[in-house]
Amino acid sequence: MSNAYNRPDQLSPELRRRVLDTARRLGYPGPDPVARSLRTRKAGAVGLLLTENLSYAFRDPAAIGFLEGLALACEDAGTGLLLVPANPEREDVASVHRAGVDGFVVYSVPDDDPHLAAVLERPVPTVVCDQPDLGTVDRVGIDDRGAMYELARHLIGLGHRRIGVVCMRLARDRNDGFVTPDRQHAAHFHVQRNRLSGLAEAFSEAGVDWSQVPVVERFDHNMASGASGAAQVLDRDPQVTALICTSDVLALGAMTEAARRGLRVPHDITVTGFDGIRAGEEAGLTTVRQPVLEKGRAAGKLLLDANERSRPRSVNLATELIIGKTSAGPRGGVEERWFGP
């Protein structure tokens, strides 16, 4: 029976025809994929776990790029891509247990996410993205710390010393406001923690007291958050000469807030982002470009040729500092001093 469908060479055409005929007559709907998966131990799909609601995957430009790359790898291998619902509010780990997949890709979730723990307990290969190296599973990411350090050096070179920062959520709890040094250090999102630490290092080296730098956190990741975060920084210290955002989306929001206050970018204030999304490019944003599509594709490739117990691999992709037209020397001209006598 199974052979009639899947292995036509194993039986005579005549019998095959007869089997298929009676199958149709009996209303047999074809082999059941679930039963097949049980028997063959192959689900033909990889699962994707991300920190946000499912639909976030289609709202955030960077996530979309990542998913496109991952989908590219999947279609090459002919496997499906299962988006696993993981509501960050509830600790609904059941969805991870219910997912019939051959492996997981975990995209930027907090270190202490119960869903991540649930994935790691399942006996399937896993690739984590934008996470610390767990040592036990494959990883792909970038050097967030180094990239942000480089961006900070650029701003320091321009003369900026009095800055403000708007970052994405640092932990699972909502904290829309200023961030204590403790919270920065203990941040559960690897990416944010490293970007902040890159900034802290560069500015500390340049003689800035990092503990005095206003760092504002936003739970939701969209332009409105960037705008309100920038507003909070500017309210606290109207003298800042640069707003450093840990994502392009936040930076674009910050620019609308600057405009609302009549501040010209970059003449009155410098704004920078991180990611290198299309909309940022169009706005001429100074940022760090990271290859989001390649990241997704690399994650898929890593997962799909998980060569039986090779040691866990760790891939770092290259980033590129993009100096756009949203960064310049601080108003009043430290720039002049820079090139002066």
Place this chain on the structure above:
Amino acid sequence: MSNAYNRPDQLSPELRRRVLDTARRLGYPGPDPVARSLRTRKAGAVGLLLTENLSYAFRDPAAIGFLEGLALACEDAGTGLLLVPANPEREDVASVHRAGVDGFVVYSVPDDDPHLAAVLERPVPTVVCDQPDLGTVDRVGIDDRGAMYELARHLIGLGHRRIGVVCMRLARDRNDGFVTPDRQHAAHFHVQRNRLSGLAEAFSEAGVDWSQVPVVERFDHNMASGASGAAQVLDRDPQVTALICTSDVLALGAMTEAARRGLRVPHDITVTGFDGIRAGEEAGLTTVRQPVLEKGRAAGKLLLDANERSRPRSVNLATELIIGKTSAGPRGGVEERWFGP
């Protein structure tokens, strides 16, 4: 055993603890989701079939919106979303057979797509989007014909009689060039067929010989296609006063081509789109807005409360004609004549 995990009330806490303990000691990784699916006849996921490569879902703005809506419905119901790979080049129906899902959403595939046929043969509920009403499964879509008719009336009112059309692929075979009336009529993509027929009706009523109107087809759906399609129309008839595109993406491409030729929009030439995507809105595109997100959400809802053999439902969502700043009266001023004596 199963009870220890899923039905704690069915056994004493003491036994439960003992079972779980020895399970852990034996390295038991928890219940296997596939076996569970087999037994319970629930996969906990819905499948999405679309006409393009998997990654297309993350490249096309309208598709992204649709998926966001679908994901929204899925996360409400706590089900996963499985993207089924369906390479349009190869007739690889196996991926449909292998998908362990509780239902399918089929998004804008050609009438004669073998993947669609394979889905319909599977004994699971199905919702088709942007497809003709099959009578046997649920459907959600818009009145493509009526919406395009309305857009055409707007252009006719402005005085346009000499027009050109750029449309998306009409069938599974690649035909990057002019479209015969036969091919228009026999188009296998419901959406494109209806949009063209809405145009044909309106312009025929206005005294235009539709068979003389240059209609150019493009297989790939991106801005480059819109640009080259527009070029082909303008090469054939440089006198056209309006370029009607069957999607915003094509229209944006057409506008770049117009700019390249030094034609000002709308003064020298009118360009219109269809969909109502963000980038079009920013460009002030005259278009038909359709609620892509709502469409996805409606499809998901329909699928997820498939109430046991109710008659197949058919949902039409409302569209809205958006008159932007890319449409105006034809150069040389039929507009004047229009308002003249």
Place this chain on the structure above:
DNA sequence: TGAAAGGACCGTAACGGTTCAGAACCAATT
């Protein structure tokens, strides 16, 4: 003509859970 070889076909045992019937046990009632 008989043995060996090969091909076509068929029956059965997992795969790993869930479910349900009924056994075993204990306590309370008649």
Place this chain on the structure above:
DNA sequence: AATTGGTTCTGAACCGTTACGGTCCTTTCA
């Protein structure tokens, strides 16, 4: 002491497929 009622626990059947090994029949060659 026997019946009843209730709870906890055990075992077996079933979900639908694929892998495997065995039977049977046909062909080939000594």
